[in-house]
Amino acid sequence: MHDGSALPGSPRTLARPCCLVTEVSRIYPCGRQKIKFGKMADLEEELLVSRLSALKQFCEYTMDMEANRTRSAVDITAAEMVAHEHGDSATNKGYRCYAPSSGCAFNLCDSQDKNSVQEGSLGKGKWPFEAGIKSTNCWCSPDGDGFRVRGLNYLHDGKKVPAGQPLAKLFAVDWFVDYKRMDDVCSRPAGTCQRYLLGTKRGSNTSFVFAVNIQVPGARHFSIIYYYVLAAPVDADSLLGRFIHGNDHFRNSRLKLIPRVALGPWVVQRAVGTKPLIVGRALKVTYHSSQHYMEVDIDIGSSTVANNIVRFVLGYVRTLVVDMCFLIEGKRVDELPERLIGTSRVAHLEPESAVAPPPVA
Structure with a gap:
């Protein structure tokens, strides 16, 4: 019977948080090279590649979101700002992080x-x-x-x-x-x-x-x-x-x-x-x-x-x-x-x- 620990590729393994640098070092302890440890090693490599791909897509997505938010902010007029201040729209929430009254870190x-x-x-x-x-x-x-x-x-x-x-x-x-x-x-x-x-x-x-x-x-x-x-x-x-x-x-x-x-x-x-x-x-x-x-x-x-x-x-x-x-x-x-x-x-x-x-x- 299995002892309860997560198997590589199981949902628990896929969901655990980890650092990509640590993960690369674990999978490639001697540097990037072709190593054959069977199907399980191939699976871990595929998981790592998928994580890197997801990170790249996330960076591109957030950059697009920031560009759209900037363009939207420029188009907001003073009247629209007052209306947004009293509303609960997603646009209003996005705008507030830039507002002087928000107490943001900038x-x-x-x-x-x-x-x-x-x-x-x-x-x-x-x-x-x-x-x-x-x-x-x-x-x-x-x-x-x-x-x-x-x-x-x-x-x-x-x-x-x-x-x-x-x-x-x-x-x-x-x-x-x-x-x-x-x-x-x-x-x-x-x-x-x-x-x-x-x-x-x-x-x-x-x-x-x-x-x-x-x-x-x-x-x-x-x-x-x-x-x-x-x-x-x-x-x-x-x-x-x-x-x-x-x-x-x-x-x-x-x-x-x-x-x-x-x-x-x-x-x-x-x-x-x-x-x-x-x-x-x-x-x-x-x-x-x-x-x-x-x-x-x-x-x-x-x-x-x-x-x-x-x-x-x-x-x-x-x-x-x-x-x-x-x-x-x-x-x-x-x-x-x-x-x-x-x-x-x-x-x-x-x-x-x-x-x-x-x-x-």
């Missing part, structure tokens, strides 16, 4: 002036969705407290704290495409920095622009450029001032980026992670500066690993909401707590919406 972006003039090539919006404001193929600034940085006593207790408000405000984002890498975009007379942020339309003698240009190589080169504006002059003795006026060795050892996929497939979240990165140690970084701006050009193509990750992410970019913040690492007591230079959020970016950059001169 940090809200700063409010947008609906009458503001777009200055960068990528439009400003807001995510989570809000009626009357663009929520796809757009940017906004999430609250700094969503990121954790080294606290005042970090050198003693190793604790990190919510970052608080950044030093600079994100005023514009450019999304460019060209057949060559785009360097020192801030120096171009017709560009966002010179024409709008430092020009007569907004700039002043005390304005300083800190721009981060993330360069993605390929048959077509992409650049996404974040323009942060500091209204007050930068103190030369501050950590940021020493970074701006310092040498490249100091800059490469201190500039830190913290990424986060706020919305997207689990596999992308795992690939990107949330671990702070000292940019100059992993990638080639070029600095361009003048009296009123500093542009940091980050060449993703300088690292095979980083390039592969970014290329992988680009395949999902329409379904993603990606947050980033930039700061200078504090290593001494007088450099703590760390302060963010600025934050950014890009929601459901459309690669084909990238435009040509302004001419060099």
Whole structure:
């Protein structure tokens, strides 16, 4: 008589939860190879393949659902939102997870002036969705407290704290495409920095622009450029001032980026992670500066690993909401707590919406 334990292939075996990596290691302890242990081993292999196939279908299904939900959210008008708020429809339940009042885990972006003039090539919006404001193929600034940085006593207790408000405000984002890498975009007379942020339309003698240009190589080169504006002059003795006026060795050892996929497939979240990165140690970084701006050009193509990750992410970019913040690492007591230079959020970016950059001169 059977002792009551589940046989391979029985309903109890099929239903038990398990990790795919563990299951692969159990079935293929010496790696993937052709092993013959009879019909039972063939059955287990078929079960594993079916699980992998089901996982793939589930990922594709959830991505389609997210895309449909995003399109539906964009089409909801203010009147429809009020009606949904008092209803019990499935659409209403799906919408609430994006609403500011839902208490969801995502940090809200700063409010947008609906009458503001777009200055960068990528439009400003807001995510989570809000009626009357663009929520796809757009940017906004999430609250700094969503990121954790080294606290005042970090050198003693190793604790990190919510970052608080950044030093600079994100005023514009450019999304460019060209057949060559785009360097020192801030120096171009017709560009966002010179024409709008430092020009007569907004700039002043005390304005300083800190721009981060993330360069993605390929048959077509992409650049996404974040323009942060500091209204007050930068103190030369501050950590940021020493970074701006310092040498490249100091800059490469201190500039830190913290990424986060706020919305997207689990596999992308795992690939990107949330671990702070000292940019100059992993990638080639070029600095361009003048009296009123500093542009940091980050060449993703300088690292095979980083390039592969970014290329992988680009395949999902329409379904993603990606947050980033930039700061200078504090290593001494007088450099703590760390302060963010600025934050950014890009929601459901459309690669084909990238435009040509302004001419060099």
